[in-house]
Amino acid sequence: MTDQAVPAAPPVGEVTLEAGASGFGGAETQAAAVGGITRQTQFGNVRRRFLRNKLAVVGLVMLTIVFVTAVFAPIIATHPPRAQDLNITLQGPSAQHWFGTDELGRDVFSRVVHGTRIAVTVGLASIFLALVIGVVLGSVSGYLGRAWDALIMRIADVFFAFPLIIGAIMIILVVGRGVAPVIIALGLFSWATIARLLRSSILSIRESEYVEAARSLGASKWRIVTRHVLPNSMAPVLVYAMVSVAAAIVAQASLSYLGVGVPPDVPDWGNMISSGQKFFGFKDYLWFFPSMAVVFTVLGFVFVGDGLRDALDPRLR
Amino acid sequence: MTEPLLSIEDLRVHFHTDAGVVKAVDGVSWSIGPGETLGIVGESGSGKSVSALAVMGLVEVPPARYESGRILFKGRDLLTADDKERRAIRGKEISMIFQDPLTALNPVFRVGHQIAEVIQAHEKMGRIAARAKAVDLLGEVGIPNPRQRAREYPHQFSGGMRQRAMIAMALALDPLVLLADEPTTALDVTVQAQIMDLLIRLQADRGTAIVLITHDLGLVAGHADRVLVMYAGKVAELGTIDDVYYRPRHPYTLGLLKSLARMDQRRSDRLQPIVGQPPSLIRVPPGCPFNPRCPFATDICRQEMPPLEPKDGPDHLAACHHSDQLALQQSPAAS
């Protein structure tokens, strides 16, 4: 286009024609009036559709509460979470100890509040790890195809076939207990679905006409993947990841409950439920409050994930 | 025109959506007599399908709302009739075929079974007799080996055969009116010619009235008796095909005819498009909806919606303030 004369297409906006022109052969044939199309940004659309969904908004509020609690745990907690006071063991909820105390006299409320930190950290970090692995392997699999695809998908099948908890336990048995091993274990056993999702969405987008257009312009593979394929195939993956955080939190609590998660003295919901169940039937507040915390957090992620899925689906405009 | 069999009077179907009220059908009237073919043309989104779906009761309420109008079949209003009466008419006396037969055929049932079910839903007939009739119908619409084909599933049929099967299903109960919504748009021209040939033959045998919805002005020219031109949910022009093609009285009709490339003529210099683009049905321009694109538009066009009035003769209607100016124009259809 360097120094070509630009043809005399009339600049047009809203087209109005003089009345009484003798037919339709006006010079304005190239006119493309932009009538009735309002300016909407992609993001604005998504936000509008998200906020319209009541459950999604409820989920958002729940998650906000969870995150605020996690960040300001030391301020919100009424007692230090590890402080034992053997004089006041196993007391029911009171003005002093809102959720009561456990068998070592620790304040249950404060432990639930601090448990939020562990849950959120492990949930987000493990799924972040899974995303990194899943996106890299899924893109390679979907875009390069052939032998890569076959190899990666068989590996994914193996990881997919293992129940999350069993896989995680195997890893932890090898590397030992702790927050980091739990994160790594959960991440390693969550990437397979992400990679598969991404792969299938890449496979369909790879065939789309705009990718073909980019190829016909001479775009490199790297450019096609980063500019065209990934931005358009990430939506379902991110939604899935959101919901996976919930699954990771449940798994994290289960690992603690089974005694293979974070060390027992760490204030963690799984640990609390596990030790609280000994008093099942008479000191129910011990396992009830941490369980509610798990349910609350998990529902928050699920509601938001669901809302995002609907909001990102352009067919539901 | 004989006594109308089916007529729509001042029908308004509006969709209440987040973005606003979509006036999909906004004051449309037409009628069709026995054995007649009425073409409905107009561009995408002009309300052709919604008006047909309304007749079938297939418009979902809400989001849709019937703001006004009557749908009269043999003088009975389908919008106020009770459920039983409606069910007896829709599907039996009036049936419909669609652009995409896959949406109308259930993928998990055999084709013959589906046709037999339609028959049994409306007529007292044993299963075996209904199956036999389904096979006969498939044969009648030109499907080879109907016996064997009746036992196949829709995905085993080609596009043209699916359309034939849907026609067989629609005609199973010998309806008086067949609404055909773009029955050939998804098909290749040679298959389109086969399907239209089939429809004409069936119509001649049974005297079915056909409402042919399409955006192909050629298809209507060859197959309809009268044609209704829709624009932005409203009727622009209605008349016999000769009147509308050779003596168009609405600038939109004239514009459409002028803008077409013609296969039967040597290349003219340039095509003469209609400028601009169709309005969003949420924000239809005030006055005549066509005024921003109309070369004849004057102030009155921007203020007052022109009424649909007889021009030339009682059966040729157009909604335009200045249709007399068009009488001076040579129609591009006449060659």
Added chain:
Amino acid sequence: MTALVEVENLVKHYPIRSGIVFRHDVGAVRAVDGISFDLEQGETFALVGESGCGKSTTARAVLRLIEPTSGSIRFEGEDITTAGASRLRALRREMQMIFQDPFASLNPRMTVRGILREPFTIHGLDADGKVEALLNMVGLLPEHAGRYPHEFSGGQRQRVGIARALALNPKLIVCDEPVSALDVSIRAQVINLLEDLQAQLKLTYLFIAHDLSVVRHIADRVAVMYLGTIVETAPTDDLFERPSHPYTQALISAVPVPDPNRERARRRILVSGDVPSPVNPPSGCRFRTRCPKFANELTEAQQQRCIDEPPALVDRGEGHPSACHYAEARELV
């Protein structure tokens, strides 16, 4: 006039694979099966035919968006089927494509500016001021640059797609059904735009369509395809006024024209049945299973020839090449 593109014996077979562990070919979709044609500088050459006959496959092979199974494609005399990656990249500037679906051919997450800058970025060129010039060229406004594709109508999107194809100042543009998805009243606007651009920029078009009316208007020469082969080719008016292959005749007679009197007077040549599968095309003449001439006019001995011998695409005295043993021109419009 010199040939800009010469296609010779182009073949594209898509293998049909079977088996999960040991994948093996069990057959092939013979999408394009040995076609040859030339594109002259500055002309519009149309490929027509029913869906699945191989038009798009041909188009993509010419641009080397897919690798042909065999045959040669020469662009300005150079065989591009053997061009390496860097040569191919340079060739991309010379040939571009306009797609059928204006909704699928623009990346929904890029603004029009992003879409129109991309060709320059890819080739390391300066894009300053180019976006506005391109928009102006296709009849859009500079302020449209900041919008996303979904904010445009179908016709406007198609203009954006055209602008993108023009960006690198190509010599050849392949148009794959560029107006099929557009509304009647918008179609003429886009056809005029394509014609104006061709006149101004001396473009050569390979124009693919199934709508014969548009082809008659825009094309200089036409080739009719059936099941992966060209069955007839001729200058446009010649083809429409004296079609000599029974398939071309059926095709032309099937297209309705918007003129009631003419429609009433017309005679339709109906072909029977559906297009056979391109996996197992019929022996001899591929059209014989549906050919009305074969069924109604030929003697048994003549029919046998249609079954045994694939007819060559040659002029049999009708003024242009036709792949029918019994080619005979007819007047249909």
